[in-house]
Amino acid sequence: MKVIMKYLKPFAGTILISLLILFGQAIGELSLPNLMSDIVNTGIQNGGVEQEAPEALSTDGFALMTLFMDTEDKETFQKSYTLIEGGAAEAEAYTEEFPESQETDLYVLDETDPDRLSSLESIFSKASYSFVTFMKEMGAQQGNAAAVDTESGFENVDMDQLYALLPQLQQLPQEAFAESRDVADAAEPMLYSQIGILFTKLFYEELGMDMDALQNRYIMTKGAQMLAIALAVSVASVAVAYFSSRIAAKVSGKMRRDVFAKVESFSNAEFDNFSTASLITRTTNDVQQIQQLITIGIRMLCYAPILATGGLIMAIDKSVSLAWTIVVAVVALVGVMMTIMSIALPKFKVLQSLTDKLNLVSRENLSGMMVIRAFGNEKFEENRFNDANEEYTYTNRFVQRLMAFMMPAMTIIMNGVSLLIIWFGSKQVADSAMQIGDMMAYIQYVMQIIMAFLMISMMFIFLPRASVSAVRIGEVLDTDLSILDPIEPQKIDQRKGVVTFKNVSYHYPKASENVLKDISFTAKPGETTAIIGSTGSGKSTMINLIPRFYDVSEGAIEIDGVDIRKMTQADLRRNIGYVPQKGMLFSGDIASNVLYGKDDASTEDIMKALEVAQAEGFISAMEDGIETAIAQGGGNVSGGQKQRLAIARALVKKAPIYIFDDSFSALDFKTDAALRSALTGYTDNATVVIVAQRISTIMDAEQIVVLDKGKIVGIGTHDALMKNCETYQEIAKSQLSEEELA
Numbered sequence: 157m158k159v160i161m162k163y164l165k166p167f168a169g170t171i172l173i174s175l176l177i178l179f180g181q182a183i184g185e186l187s188l189p190n191l192m193s194d195i196v197n198t199g200i201q202n203g204g205v206e207q208e209a210p211e212a213l214s215t216d217g218f219a220l221m222t223l224f225m226d227t228e229d230k231e232t233f234q235k236s237y238t239l240i241e242g243g244a245a246e247a248e249a250y251t252e253e254f255p256e257s258q259e260t261d262l263y264v265l266d267e268t269d270p271d272r273l274s275s276l277e278s279i280f281s282k283a284s285y286s287f288v289t290f291m292k293e294m295g296a297q298q299g300n301a302a303a304v305d306t307e308s309g310f311e312n313v314d315m316d317q318l319y320a321l322l323p324q325l326q327q328l329p330q331e332a333f334a335e336s337r338d339v340a341d342a343a344e345p346m347l348y349s350q351i352g353i354l355f356t357k358l359f360y361e362e363l364g365m366d367m368d369a370l371q372n373r374y375i376m377t378k379g380a381q382m383l384a385i386a387l388a389v390s391v392a393s394v395a396v397a398y399f400s401s402r403i404a405a406k407v408s409g410k411m412r413r414d415v416f417a418k419v420e421s422f423s424n425a426e427f428d429n430f431s432t433a434s435l436i437t438r439t440t441n442d443v444q445q446i447q448q449l450i451t452i453g454i455r456m457l458c459y460a461p462i463l464a465t466g467g468l469i470m471a472i473d474k475s476v477s478l479a480w481t482i483v484v485a486v487v488a489l490v491g492v493m494m495t496i497m498s499i500a501l502p503k504f505k506v507l508q509s510l511t512d513k514l515n516l517v518s519r520e521n522l523s524g525m526m527v528i529r530a531f532g533n534e535k536f537e538e539n540r541f542n543d544a545n546e547e548y549t550y551t552n553r554f555v556q557r558l559m560a561f562m563m564p565a566m567t568i569i570m571n572g573v574s575l576l577i578i579w580f581g582s583k584q585v586a587d588s589a590m591q592i593g594d595m596m597a598y599i600q601y602v603m604q605i606i607m608a609f610l611m612i613s614m615m616f617i618f619l620p621r622a623s624v625s626a627v628r629i630g631e632v633l634d635t636d637l638s639i640l641d642p643i644e645p646q647k648i649d650q651r652k653g654v655v656t657f658k659n660v661s662y663h664y665p666k667a668s669e670n671v672l673k674d675i676s677f678t679a680k681p682g683e684t685t686a687i688i689g690s691t692g693s694g695k696s697t698m699i700n701l702i703p704r705f706y707d708v709s710e711g712a713i714e715i716d717g718v719d720i721r722k723m724t725q726a727d728l729r730r731n732i733g734y735v736p737q738k739g740m741l742f743s744g745d746i747a748s749n750v751l752y753g754k755d756d757a758s759t760e761d762i763m764k765a766l767e768v769a770q771a772e773g774f775i776s777a778m779e780d781g782i783e784t785a786i787a788q789g790g791g792n793v794s795g796g797q798k799q800r801l802a803i804a805r806a807l808v809k810k811a812p813i814y815i816f817d818d819s820f821s822a823l824d825f826k827t828d829a830a831l832r833s834a835l836t837g838y839t840d841n842a843t844v845v846i847v848a849q850r851i852s853t854i855m856d857a858e859q860i861v862v863l864d865k866g867k868i869v870g871i872g873t874h875d876a877l878m879k880n881c882e883t884y885q886e887i888a889k890s891q892l893s894e895e896e897l898a
Contacts, residue, residue: 189600196593204374208352255364281352400454408447433516442625449622464608471601653812653843686854689863739802741790769804
């Protein structure tokens with residue numbers, strides 16, 4: 157995962173902004189259940205009355221309530237209210253809300269401090285509960301209906317009947333109310349709070365307040381708040397999705413570029429450690445896995461802990477006694493996730509390897525289609541592909557089914573916990589230890605906690621596979637290059653093109669024996685140096701040492717007296733026109749392929765290179781000439797035409813050194829001879845190194861190097877080698893007749 161963190165580092169600011177937006181989104185989502193609880197508790201059950209201590213109450217009501225308060229509470233209560241005479245100028249401010257204030261004296265609340273207001277609400281609610289308790293006891297003693305019946309409720313209680321008892325109650329000593337006050341002090345806060353709200357509603361109705369309008373106004377206000385928050389949450393969600401997608405796209409793009417650039421800097425030694433199919437998979441599929449992880453990870457992996465933590469705090473705030481249900485849910489969720497992931501994680505690692513294998517088989521089938529058909533092995537290759545495909549399909553299906561099990565398991569846990577909350581929560585509601593709205597909010601918070609774990613479980617689908625992909629990409633990026641540019645590179649002052657091998661030996665990585673041993677010779681400008689030998693003698697390996705596709709194990713190769721290891725690779729290869737064994741062409745047209753050798757070459761330079769390469773004839777026969785389209789890999793031209801275009805690409809470079817690695821093998825003898833003749837004039841000041849299998853191609857070379865089992869067994873002209881090199885004689889006699897050799 158270090159690879160992912162490294163690429164995310166430049167986007168720390170954007171990620172921080174996303175986290176802040178997610179934090180705001182979580183606050184919004186966590187506030188919605190509270191607002192719903194307020195609508196149920198306050199808007200529906202309490203008729204829109206938010207505050208237990210009434211904003212205003214009549215003088216009789218004030219006297220009745222203070223009667224059931226102790227001395228200290230009564231003093232606090234009286235200090236918090238101001239008496240306003242009915243019809244007075246001050247009463248006009250309350251006329252709209254309390255119409256009866258024009259005719260009735262009333263006490264108006266003037267306390268605004270939240271802490272003192274909360275204390276005042278408790279005083280009023282306890283007094284209300286004390287009054288109800290006292291009236292029940294008095295009714296039980298007198299055996300009449302003078303008491304308030306709390307069982308049937310007292311929403312329709314006649315306040316005049318209550319006030320008629322006031323003179324009688326005022327004559328009683330304070331000790332008569334002590335027992336009922338003690339009962340109120342010992343009662344559940346929620347219970348006396350509900351009684352306080354009910355009395356507040358009665359006092360409001362007495363003063364003419366429109367309770368239906370109050371309730372509707374409260375519900376509409378809270379509903380509007382919920383809609384606004386829901387809209388803000390949606391906007392936040394879209395913003396985070398935008399940022400996360402943008403970050404993921406940029407990270408994946410940079411990662412692909414870096415992987416590609418790293419692969420471009422590989423020498424042949426590094427390529428031997430990775431298959432082409434694997435490198436393609438790492439550049440495409442593996443990067444895509446990481447992109448998906450970042451896109452979803454910022455939105456879910458960061459959001460889930462915030463939501464879970466907030467939901468836990470809010471749920472416990474609603475009910476501590478039901479907190480055990482959260483523990484049950486979390487334990488069940490973690491158990492399911494750990495079980496599934498312990499099975500799935502090894503499969504994810506296998507899946508990426510199988511993707512490599514499937515790509516490898518597909519690539520080999522497509523690139524080797526002609527060979528497969530020629531040998532009639534279509535059925536064998538079909539079976540080979542089916543085996544790889546079925547293994548991949550089986551593993552992928554197993555993982556997908558395993559992950560599919562997670563969602564129904566989570567749903568069962570979610571529904572089961574909901575039933576537990578309703579079962580035990582309803583008992584608390586019946587005992588007045590919890591309100592219905594709070595129970596509903598608690599369910600919502602627990603669902604949010606479970607949803608947070610669902611998000612985390614979703615991440616577990618992407619995280620293991622992306623983690624494997626990150627490791628695979630890291631393997632490419634962390635590969636130590638065997639061929640590096642020097643810290644202080646040297647440059648060639650005057651480019652002549654003298655190539656010198658000094659006691660060069662080479663062995664492939666992890667190989668125990670050298671494939672080239674003590675090679676020494678010099679290739680000079682204006683001359684052709686040919687290299688010939690039997691198959692496996694090391695010809696191509698030796699040629700590949702000049703442009704540093706490999707580095708020598710021992711000895712040195714110099715160009716114009718400078719060790720090529722002391723030059724930058726770009727500067728070195730700028731001096732070389734290279735034609736590989738396989739004439740590789742790129743999709744585009746003929747001109748673009750030739751310009752690949754020198755992008756600023758003129759049309760005259762292109763045509764001259766094509767003429768020397770003996771390609772002008774077949775190009776002129778094409779309708780579009782040098783603008784003729786070339787298919788991928790040069791699939792729409794013949795092998796000989798492909799070789800000639802590859803030669804033209806090297807020639808247009810006008811380099812001081814030309815390397816032809818068996819580049820005339822697909823040419824007929826006539827074309828071969830014409831091309832070599834044209835080359836003589838075109839490269840008269842350049843060093844030409846030719847690897848060839850045919851004696852006829854190199855007979856006129858000024859210097860022929862004969863290799864056998866990695867060693868030089870002869871150097872000289874054709875005539876000299878025919879006299880003193882047995883290996884060369886064997887090759888020549890196997891290809892040419894006595895008359896041709898004479």
